[in-house]
Amino acid sequence: MTLTFAATLPDRGFDVELDVAEGRTLALLGPNGAGKSTALGLAAGTLRPHDGHVTLDGRPLVHAEAGRTRTWVPPHARQVALLAQEALLFPHLSVRQNVAFGPRSQGARRREADAAADRRLADVGLASLADRAPSTLSGGQAQRVAVARALAAEPRLLLLDEPMAALDVEVTPALRQSLKHLLAEQTTVITTHDVLDALLLADEIAVIDGGRVVERGATADVLARPRSTFAAKIAGLNLLAGTWTGDGVRTTAGEVVHGHAPGDGLAVGVPMTAVFRPAAVSVYLDEQHGSPRNTFRGTVTSLEPRGDLVRVRTGHLAADVTPQSVAELSLVPGAQVWLSVKAAEVDVYPG
Amino acid sequence: MTLTFAATLPDRGFDVELDVAEGRTLALLGPNGAGKSTALGLAAGTLRPHDGHVTLDGRPLVHAEAGRTRTWVPPHARQVALLAQEALLFPHLSVRQNVAFGPRSQGARRREADAAADRRLADVGLASLADRAPSTLSGGQAQRVAVARALAAEPRLLLLDEPMAALDVEVTPALRQSLKHLLAEQTTVITTHDVLDALLLADEIAVIDGGRVVERGATADVLARPRSTFAAKIAGLNLLAGTWTGDGVRTTAGEVVHGHAPGDGLAVGVPMTAVFRPAAVSVYLDEQHGSPRNTFRGTVTSLEPRGDLVRVRTGHLAADVTPQSVAELSLVPGAQVWLSVKAAEVDVYPG
Amino acid sequence: MTSLVPGPHRASHRPSGTVRPAGEPAVGLPRWAFVPAAVGGLLVLLPLVAMGSRVDWSSFASLITSESSLAALGLSLRTAATSTLLCLVLGIPMALVLARARFAGLDLLRSLVLVPLVLPPVVGGIALLYTFGRRGLLGSSMEVLGVQIAFSTTAVVLAQTFVALPFLVISLEGSLRTAGTRYDVVAASLGARPTTVLRRVTLPLVWPGLASGTVLSFARALGEFGATITFAGSLQGVTRTLPLEIYLQRETDPDAAVALSFLLVLVAVLVIASTRTHRRVR
Amino acid sequence: MTSLVPGPHRASHRPSGTVRPAGEPAVGLPRWAFVPAAVGGLLVLLPLVAMGSRVDWSSFASLITSESSLAALGLSLRTAATSTLLCLVLGIPMALVLARARFAGLDLLRSLVLVPLVLPPVVGGIALLYTFGRRGLLGSSMEVLGVQIAFSTTAVVLAQTFVALPFLVISLEGSLRTAGTRYDVVAASLGARPTTVLRRVTLPLVWPGLASGTVLSFARALGEFGATITFAGSLQGVTRTLPLEIYLQRETDPDAAVALSFLLVLVAVLVIASTRTHRRVR
Amino acid sequence: GPAAGGDVGTSAGTTTLTVFAAASLQHAFEQVATEFEARHEGVDVRLSLAGSADLVAQVQQGAPADVVATASTATMDRLAADNLVGAPQAFATNALQIAVPPGNPAGVETLADLTDPGLALVLCAPEVPCGAASAAVEEAAGLHLRPVSEERSVTDVLGKVTTGEADAGLVYVTDVAAAGDGVEGIAFPESSAAPTTYPVATVAGSAEPALAQEFVHLVLAAEGRATLLNLGFGAP
């Protein structure tokens, strides 16, 4: 492992272990206040752990025991670049000088550093703004310059805290594409609220909630078979957790969900999770009876257009239906509905 | 109209006219640096126009001619609240005091102001953080407090500059839902890069690019029949502009696109736009011949997972295909492909 | 908000036993900075130590509790407090105008406001006499109104305010510029009138600068000698402040002067230490 | 970065003919602020005007170009410049340590560093004698090294540095606290060593505070009298700076003293005006 | 009695007499003032003490003084020239002495010893009274002194000597006496060449001219003389 990380910060209820292999990218997902930025701060050296250690390429960066810091490499000596959530461009330097700051600080000559800066600015599509003052940039432009500045520092470990927030649709795919290219060989931890970033950029995903890692795995696995509500929400899947009854999963609310089980021989009572896609869910105004299907009662909480379809949400489930259906059924927030899904569409697996 | 706005700022190449009717919400869309924040700043009074005027409820807020400001209502007297792109919570006040700042400044008693603040904090789901210092909030939490603070000021006109950036998937729909509710009667201008915000919150959309309004209309119309590339990109539609040839639209690149025309009697040579959904586009590795279809040659620039499908982009077009197709065709960025779409799927309209 | 450890511990790649709060931001101060800082500290502290070693501590108590010393101390504290208040009342608006208003001649005005800093205090006192004295610029018109300022306690306050005002103005102006106006803009857009913005946002945000400015001007007022003796004279209980008392003692009893200076220093350190200048801001 | 118009134009809801740059942020200064600011300005300016009205301009030129005046002026400029440099070298690290280091006794240290501000300068001079004088704390060890400070230009510089140092430290510390450390953290994470961070980020960001601090300490050094005469003595060309020359002239020719004071003020205003204290920062 | 103005003036039932005196006269005038108050029921004498040049500037600017006493005739003459005071009268003289640190480390015995180039000598500047006296003595003795510093006041010269910074200085007899153990005084015959005279006068604008005149009389009378002689001053 290039990066191994295990740290606690009792003040913030933070207790996380992570590792990232050389050249890989880990995406940290999780709700606001989960501890994503805290994890990055601990790795960058802008925060000190209460307990734990961080090592990079086998070199200990910090080691703390019960609040005593025993090893401490200061931030500038870590070769870890952190792009924070706020752009924080140095207000007294031009855009080019901002991006050249990392190379210059690491001993590059002005000419080389400026050339590197111009390359990075081109990568984020802002070569033409090189001589501007940061105060004259728009919010999204500033964020892109900050990305370029972090990349230009050529760190051993790159930490990106929501680099895509505030970018426009036109530039996001382009930047995502160049990041994909640039991060190919780069050991990176990225936090994001956009599942596309994770899908496209990350080899692995860790979901943090309430200061703990609640889920961890290869990107495709986590998004296909999420175990946490949060991962399911980002993956856009419905997820119901409960215990195995022998032929289905009983949730704490007492609903039983039938679906594909991974095999026989499961003990009754073991924790299981049922997962299904919103597109597989149908919406009715009254209860349906018939061949094997799962039916859930709910109240519509929101309607969101989603491409050609409309996503209908009830408390804990989502269904994707056509706009016509919405019109025919007169779906509005507050409407009482039955959601149903064929057992064949439901995956059930332990966890 | 409640808000009428017409202002230029030659320094920034900004020249925009807008209006918003009482109680309506206007979404400003456009690429980074288009001038969205500039427009909001001019309305809020944090910037002065070179030429032009802003009136709210018939009351002139600013009137300038050739750089001379002739009428000027200072920001605090405008009843216009601006939520900027950065949260900028007052660092010396608690979260509750931050939110209560608007009501207090407008003469409310401490108790009323605190009660109002607590209500608004509950709206954004952060009632439990009321006594925290802003420096102890996560990025997303801070942004939500800033939303609450702007709402608590109960302005005649609310200006929201990307209020949803940096929010997690879990809270975004909830906040969007409460904003929808809160903005129902509120005259609002919101800037966003997320088409869902526009779809759900805005009655009308104005697309700004390079400091000018390039498109303007009811939300549904603009997204269904975008005239600008940018609107089309956010709407997720393909758009090709050109001139009418009698049976199709000829683009500047020389391609001819066939589709539904709105009727007969169109003069050859008039500007026309062809629009079609990515889902209607098929991808082939060699050119197809046969019944009426449009075929375009292109190089794959990116592949993005999008729900159950993968969006394949070439220079100016997008196609949504199944992951299986991607695998079978070995699509990777750089691959040469032919995109084809049936004429029946293409809408053509003037503009 | 910020905390940085003293050098020796910071850059250690080797284990070390430092105890410091977890979670604190941890960015380094260059280690070499502690060397000149220590030299500077010694330059200021050694003379104090040397002075302390010469004080005749046995007679210290009786000396500083003599009637004339106590009268001078009381007068000094009263006048310095009043002048500091005046400096705040006049200086905060001046700093705001210098930092944020924009009109022709502002740069010249800024330089002129600094003049009392550079004027030898006695010359400052003469200038004040030329202005507020009986035969001064305003003196005759004020005499008509029955006001006579020179050689009264008012004159002491005026002299102290004159010399101390630039300290407040300059250090507050620097802080105002460093802080910028982003938060003020937000406050205004929430409906806060300029006065409310000033009271609830601008001043709390520049609190460290305001506090240093206040301390600087209080200290300068407390130590003021030259302008006072020239403009206000040296009458016990009326205009003879502690520095004037020290000056007089020195003519006849240099040891007593040193002891009284120690009293002055003590008072200043107590007053300054009781004002927390470093409220947490961010 | 910031620009605010004088009151009368700002809050006008009626048309008015103000010309001001478009695009500038426009947040108000309370209108009433201009009243105390003007009073404060007058308090400082009127005495200068009164002084100017008493100068005998016909003999002004010959007076300020006399040999002794020129020698004193030259010495003053040289020593004040040197002391300001010393203040920067010692004071910047001191301000950094006070603002950002954290160790026991820091608060006490901060109060002690202020002591030269409040000490009557003459007493400061005595304290310096007790320290660096022949029989002082360090004097004997220095004599062994063959260094004699007393009655030399070095003593003048030392006295000026002693009194001027706190000015730099206090105003810079206030600015450092106001600025916070967010940008420093970013710079460190980009690989900049603490010294690089200091040079390329911290100091440029607190430029307004550093500039005011420098101006304050230069002005204080230029006007320094009491500590110099006590510690360094007064010999033409060696230790007699312009303020000492002014005091001496005053004994025989008060008009000449006022004229020389004018020269001092002029020089200070020129030097200060040529240092731009208000670089745009944000 | 009539108020002099501001805070300086009458408090209930008492008359205030304000005396401006050179700082070196502090002890002498305190004793005279006590005596004066004892003789004049209801009169409060207030001393304002500063350097002679300060006193002159203050009186010129209309300070509410009744009596002024300076340490040199030159300064008093400036007031007389402006008709701001009544006729000045000499009430004391003073003579120079060589002041050396305790133990006389440089072994100074005569005025001629002060020409030793290795000796750190401090004098008053010629612009101030004690400096003028030093220059006169120097000329009378036909010596050429090279001081390391020309101080602005006697106090500054004494300061250098008491701290041992200077090996010797020329100050007044009274200053040596007042400094106690801090210095040793060495009398020298050439000092008679330059006696310094202390003048006192009533201030023209005084609100209490009669009382002021009585105070001047007391200073000049035998009682005042005795006090001054006790402190080392000579008779005029």
Ligand SMILES: Nc1ncnc2c1ncn2[C@@H]1O[C@H](COP(=O)(O)OP(=O)(O)OP(=O)(O)O)[C@@H](O)[C@H]1O
């Ligand atoms: N203070 C300024 N001085 C000069 N030009 C500026 C200034 N601020 C912004 N600009 C320029 O004005 C243009 C419009 O900026 P604006 O901030 O309005 O963009 P925006 O549409 O809000 O973009 P974003 O989506 O990135 O926030 C940009 O080209 C920007 O570089």
Ligand SMILES: Nc1ncnc2c1ncn2[C@@H]1O[C@H](COP(=O)(O)OP(=O)(O)OP(=O)(O)O)[C@@H](O)[C@H]1O
């Ligand atoms: N300086 C601080 N002191 C105390 N608690 C803090 C501090 N900064 C953050 N916290 C708390 O620690 C928790 C984790 O914060 P963190 O910034 O790591 O969240 P995050 O996952 O990055 O969230 P977001 O998506 O909103 O950026 C939050 O509950 C936050 O309120």
Ligand SMILES: [Mg+2]
């Ligand atoms: Mg975060």
Ligand SMILES: [Mg+2]
């Ligand atoms: Mg913007």
